[in-house]
């Protein structure tokens with residue numbers, strides 16, 4: 001198979017879909033890898049390193065899309081990329097379609113076969129291709145929150161851990177999955193007081209166990225959310241219902257009751273966000289804004305700011321499934337692997353993932369009925 005790796009074009013997105021090490025694995029199995037010039041540079045991988053393992057470097061991205069049978073990326077395609085796809089091409093990347101009607105329509109029009117990293121799902125519910133970036137974003141959310149809490153950034157002017165004789169900051173995390181757990185690790189490590197709200201009792205029992213009393217867990221319901229949000233110095237949104245738009249759990253009224261200078265980091269923004277006052281997706285070069293006196297941060301590609309760590313961590317998870325797609329072709333690969341089948345969101349002009357169709361109010365089509 002011919003596999004194309006374009007350079008990411010999203011604001012400050014320095015990750016790349018394949019490292020030279022990953023390319024070597026595809027080439028060893030008889031595949032051809034074509035890479036857009038400078039695609040790996042932001043993650044510290046030079047064109048010569050790709051060439052050294054047998055990749056061909058393309059300076060013309062249109063030609064790269066025209067020649068490739070599978071495109072491996074990191075972020076969802078942006079409008080300049082919509083016209084580059086060709087019918088039947090496999091697209092293997094994050095897609096986050098549930099809150100993205102325009103992108104979904106573009107992918108349907110292009111009749112591509114789109115596997116979304118974030119919905120590849122194991123039998124136990126785990127999301128192996130989302131997990132590594134959730135670990136990164138969860139850890140970053142506390143670093144970023146700590147910085148935004150500084151006075152010069154519009155924050156309360158407090159240190160997360162305080163110092164002897166002062167109270168530590170209150171960090172409230174909604175959703176105790178991969179993002180939430182990694183945020184909690186960092187916040188606890190810095191000496192903050194941490195509360196995690198989740199709807200999954202077993203997950204709360206696990207968190208209570210592993211943090212050994214250093215976090216408070218609370219059932220996520222309206223009453224508990226109201227109380228926790230009001231006292232938060234740093235509020236982190238980390239909920240997910242796989243494949244669906246994020247539920248809006250924090251209302252405008254709840255935000256209005258927060259302290260002036262409190263900070264919200266809504267990591268769940270890539271699924272549309274979980275905080276009512278988050279009215280825009282921000283970018284790394286202008287990441288926050290103030291509303292009702294509260295600092296809001298809503299960057300949808302947080303790991304793009306630490307691309308070396310993120311590219312390497314992401315590829316460790318995506319490579320085995322990418323090799324299956326390349327070796328077997330999409331149809332055989334998804335039919336033989338249930339987790340990969342759950343990643344299939346769009347197929348030759350049809351939405352084949354129920355949660356995406358429901359969130360967008362568009363028709364769902366069973367893959368088996370349209371499979372070619």
Ligand SMILES: NC(=O)C1=CN([C@@H]2O[C@H](COP(=O)(O)OP(=O)(O)OC[C@H]3O[C@@H](n4cnc5c(N)ncnc54)[C@H](O)[C@@H]3O)[C@@H](O)[C@H]2O)C=CC1
Pocket residue numbers: 118127130131133134135137174175176177178179180197198199200203220238239240241246247249266267268269270271299300301302303
């Ligand atoms: N902005 C960015 O750059 C990034 C965003 N993300 C996003 O962060 C979000 C969270 O991802 P993960 O932690 O990996 O998901 P996860 O599936 O590991 O955890 C989600 C948690 O939310 C909980 N939850 C569901 N409904 C809830 C509710 N009503 N109240 C409280 N908790 C609830 C679940 O029980 C689960 O524990 C996703 O939208 C993911 O795409 C992940 C990485 C980077």
Ligand SMILES: CC(=O)C(=O)O
Pocket residue numbers: 075094118130133134270300301302303304
């Ligand atoms: C998960 C995601 O959207 C990201 O890593 O950018």
